[in-house]
Amino acid sequence: MIHAEPTEMTRLAQGQGFLSLRGLTRRYDHFTAVDDLNLDVAKGELVAFLGPSGCGKTTSLRMIAGLVPASSGHIVVDGRDLTGVAPYKRDMGLVFQSYALFPHMDIARNVAFGLEMRKVPKAEAAQRVKEAIAMVRLTGREHHRPAQLSGGQQQRVALARALVVRPSILLLDEPLSNLDAKLRDEMRTEIRDIQKRLGITAIFVTHDQMEALTICDKVVVMNHGRLEQVGTPHEIYEHPKTAFVAGFVGRINRLPGRASGGVAQVAGITVSAPGFDGPVDVMVRPHRMILSTGPVPADAGLHQLSGTVTRATFAGDILEYEVEAAGTLLKTEASTRGGEALLAPGTPVTLSWRPQDTFVYPAS
Amino acid sequence: MTSLALSHTEPRRLGPLGTASALLLPIAVVNAIGFLWPVVNLLKMSFREAQASGALGAGYNLDTWTNALTDSFTLELITNSVGVSLLITVLTLIASYPIALYLHRSTGTWRTVLMVLVVAPLLTSAVVRTYGWIAILSDRGLVANALMALGMAEPPRLMFNLTGVVIGLTEILMPYMILALLSGFGRLDPRLEEAALTLGASPLKTFWRVVLPLTAPGMALGGLLCFVLAISSFVTPKLLGGGRVFLLATEIYDQAIVTLNWPLAAALSMIVLVVFGISLTLYARALRRIA
Numbered sequence: 001m002i003h004a005e006p007t008e009m010t011r012l013a014q015g016q017g018f019l020s021l022r023g024l025t026r027r028y029d030h031f032t033a034v035d036d037l038n039l040d041v042a043k044g045e046l047v048a049f050l051g052p053s054g055c056g057k058t059t060s061l062r063m064i065a066g067l068v069p070a071s072s073g074h075i076v077v078d079g080r081d082l083t084g085v086a087p088y089k090r091d092m093g094l095v096f097q098s099y100a101l102f103p104h105m106d107i108a109r110n111v112a113f114g115l116e117m118r119k120v121p122k123a124e125a126a127q128r129v130k131e132a133i134a135m136v137r138l139t140g141r142e143h144h145r146p147a148q149l150s151g152g153q154q155q156r157v158a159l160a161r162a163l164v165v166r167p168s169i170l171l172l173d174e175p176l177s178n179l180d181a182k183l184r185d186e187m188r189t190e191i192r193d194i195q196k197r198l199g200i201t202a203i204f205v206t207h208d209q210m211e212a213l214t215i216c217d218k219v220v221v222m223n224h225g226r227l228e229q230v231g232t233p234h235e236i237y238e239h240p241k242t243a244f245v246a247g248f249v250g251r252i253n254r255l256p257g258r259a260s261g262g263v264a265q266v267a268g269i270t271v272s273a274p275g276f277d278g279p280v281d282v283m284v285r286p287h288r289m290i291l292s293t294g295p296v297p298a299d300a301g302l303h304q305l306s307g308t309v310t311r312a313t314f315a316g317d318i319l320e321y322e323v324e325a326a327g328t329l330l331k332t333e334a335s336t337r338g339g340e341a342l343l344a345p346g347t348p349v350t351l352s353w354r355p356q357d358t359f360v361y362p363a364s
Numbered sequence: 365m366t367s368l369a370l371s372h373t374e375p376r377r378l379g380p381l382g383t384a385s386a387l388l389l390p391i392a393v394v395n396a397i398g399f400l401w402p403v404v405n406l407l408k409m410s411f412r413e414a415q416a417s418g419a420l421g422a423g424y425n426l427d428t429w430t431n432a433l434t435d436s437f438t439l440e441l442i443t444n445s446v447g448v449s450l451l452i453t454v455l456t457l458i459a460s461y462p463i464a465l466y467l468h469r470s471t472g473t474w475r476t477v478l479m480v481l482v483v484a485p486l487l488t489s490a491v492v493r494t495y496g497w498i499a500i501l502s503d504r505g506l507v508a509n510a511l512m513a514l515g516m517a518e519p520p521r522l523m524f525n526l527t528g529v530v531i532g533l534t535e536i537l538m539p540y541m542i543l544a545l546l547s548g549f550g551r552l553d554p555r556l557e558e559a560a561l562t563l564g565a566s567p568l569k570t571f572w573r574v575v576l577p578l579t580a581p582g583m584a585l586g587g588l589l590c591f592v593l594a595i596s597s598f599v600t601p602k603l604l605g606g607g608r609v610f611l612l613a614t615e616i617y618d619q620a621i622v623t624l625n626w627p628l629a630a631a632l633s634m635i636v637l638v639v640f641g642i643s644l645t646l647y648a649r650a651l652r653r654i655a
Contacts, residue, residue: 065558065562066562086566087561088563088564088565088566088567088570089564090562092562093562093563094559094562096559098555100555100556100559101559102560103551103556104551104577113560113563114563114564117564117565118564161559162562162563165563171562
C-alpha cells in the first residue's frame with residue numbers, strides 16, 4: 001500500500017472484501033440517516049466508523065446487524081447477501097455501549113446464551129464458555145450476576161458473549177463510552193489484542209478520534225449520513241480529503257484565503273492550491289506550526305507568518321499558545337523537552353510550517 | 365463558653381431509629397384503630413354463639429368454626445372463590461400484558477394518551493362500570509342483539525352466571541394489572557432484546573428467555589393485586605352474578621345482612637384474611653426466586 005486512494009477505489013470497483021456495503025441507505029420521514037454508503041472491509045480488519053453524534057455511524061452498524069432495515073442498498077458478507085435477513089440469522093456479534101447483559105442470568109449463562117440458541121452440544125458449549133471467560137480474564141466470576149461486576153468487567157463479559165459464538169463479524173457500538181478514562185485505555189488495547197488474536201473482522205463505532213486512530217486498521221469518517229473519507233489512520237490524519245475530516249480528526253487552524261491560478265493568497269503569504277478558484281480555507285494543524293522568537297531562515301522553504309502571542313498556557317508536556325497573525329487567532333504549541341519557559345503574551349513571534357502540512361479546501 | 369454556645373446551637377436530635385419511629389407513628393395509630401382493632405373484634409365475634417333471631421349469644425364457642433370448616437357448602441365456597449379469582453387473575457394478566465408491553469415501549473404524547481386511557485376507568489366506580497357491562501351482556505344487550513342480528517337464534521347467556529362475573533371483573537381489574545405490570549417492567553431494556561436477537565435467538569425465543577423473565581416481577585405484583593381485589597370484590601359478582609354465583613364476598617354480605625348470622629360472616633371474613641396472608645407469602649417467595 002504505497003498510496004491508498006487508488007487501491008481503495010479499485011477495491012470498491014471490483015466489489016471485493018469480506019464485508020461489502022453497496023449503496024446502503026436509511027431514510028426516515030424527515031431526514032436521511034445514512035446516505036449511499038459504499039464500503040469494503042477485508043477479512044480480519046478492524047474498521048472504525050468515526051463521526052459526530054447523528055452522523056449515521058450507529059445506524060450503519062445497526063443495519064449491518066439487521067436491527068434497522070435498510071431503505072435501499074445491500075449488505076454482503078463473504079459473498080452472501082444479508083439484506084433483509086433477520087438479525088438472528090446473521091451470525092454477527094454485537095457489543096453495546098450499555099453492555100446489555102441479561103440481568104437475570106449469571107456471567108456463565110450470559111456467555112452461554114448464543115451457544116444455547118445455536119444448539120451447541122452441552123459439553124462443547126461449557127468448554128467454549130470457559131475459554132471465552134478466561135480470554136477476558138474473568139475466570140472465577142462465572143456465577144456472579146452482571147450487577148456485581150464493574151463497568152469494565154461487564155463490558156468484557158459482553159465481549160466474551162459476542163465472541164463465543166464465533167461470529168462472522170464483530171460489531172462494537174461505542175463500547176468504551178461508558179467507561180472512565182483509564183479503563184477506556186486498557187479496554188481499547190484489550191479489544192485490539194483479542195481482535196488480532198482471533199483474526200476476526202470487526203467494526204468499531206466511535207465518536208472518539210483517538211480510539212479510531214490508535215487501534216483501527218482503517219477509519220471511515222462520516223458526517224450527516226455521508227461517507228467523508230476512508231483510509232488508514234495515517235491517511236486520514238495526514239491527508240484529510242475534506243475540511244470536515246481535517247477539523248474532526250485532530251485539531252486544526254483555519255485561515256480564510258482566495259485562490260486563483262493554482263495558488264492561494266492567505267494572510268499575506270502564497271500557498272500552493274492547484275485546482276482551486278475563489279474563496280478557500282487554508283488549514284494547518286497547531287502542532288505542525290513552529291513558533292520562534294528569532295528570524296526564520298528564508299531558504300528553509302517554510303511558510304511563515306508573523307504575529308503576537310495573545311494567550312499562553314503551561315500544560316506540563318507542552319506550552320499552548322494562541323497567536324494573533326493577520327487578523328486571525330491561531331493555536332500552536334511548543335514542546336518543553338528542553339525546559340523551555342512560557343513566552344509572555346505580547347511577545348512578537350514567527351509561525352512557520354512545511355508546505356506539505358498545508359491543507360486547502362473550498363471555503364465553507 | 366464553648367459548651368454554652370453548643371447547647372444553644374445544637375437542637376435535640378433523634379437517632380435514625382427514633383426518626384423512623386416518629387415517621388411511622390401516625391400510620392401505625394391509624395392502622396391500629398382502623399384495621400387491627402376491627403379485625404380482633406371480628407375474630408372475637410366469630411367465636412360468639414349465633415342465634416336465629418340474629419342476636420349474639422353471651423358465651424364463646426367453636427360451633428361456627430366447626431360448622432364452617434366441615435360444611436361442604438362453605439368449603440366449596442372457599443375453593444370456588446379462590447378458583448374464580450385465580451381464573452380472573454390469569455385472564456386479566458393475559459389481556460393486560462400486551463397492552464403494558466406496548467405502553468412500556470411507546471413514548472411522548474402517544475404514551476400520555478394511552479396512559480390516560482388506561483387510568484380513566486379508575487376514575488369511575490366499579491358500580492358504574494358493572495352497570496355498563498350489564499348493558500352489554502344482558503339478554504337484550506349489545507352482544508346478544510349483535511349475535512341475533514347475525515342469525516343466532518338463542519345467544520348464550522352472558523349474565524347472571526359465572527361468565528358474566530369473570531368478564532366484568534377481568535375488565536374492571538385490568539387498569540390495576542397494567543399499572544402493576546408497568547411498575548415492574550423497569551429492567552426491560554430494548555437493548556437486551558436486541559442483544560438476544562443478534563446472539564441468534566428468534567423473536568419468540570427472545571420473548572421467552574429475556575422479556576418474560578425480566579417482566580416476572582411485574583407479573584407477580586399484578587397477580588397478587590388482582591387476586592386480592594378479585595376475591596374481595598363484591599359489587600360486580602353481586603350484580604353480574606344475579607344471586608346465582610356464590611363467592612366469599614357475596615356470601616359474607618348475605619350472612620351479615622340477610623341471614624343475620626354475624627359469627628359466620630366474621631368467620632368467613634377471617635378465612636378471606638387467611639387467603640390474603642397465603643397469597644402474600646406466595647408472592648414474597650416468587651419474588652425471591654425471580655430476583
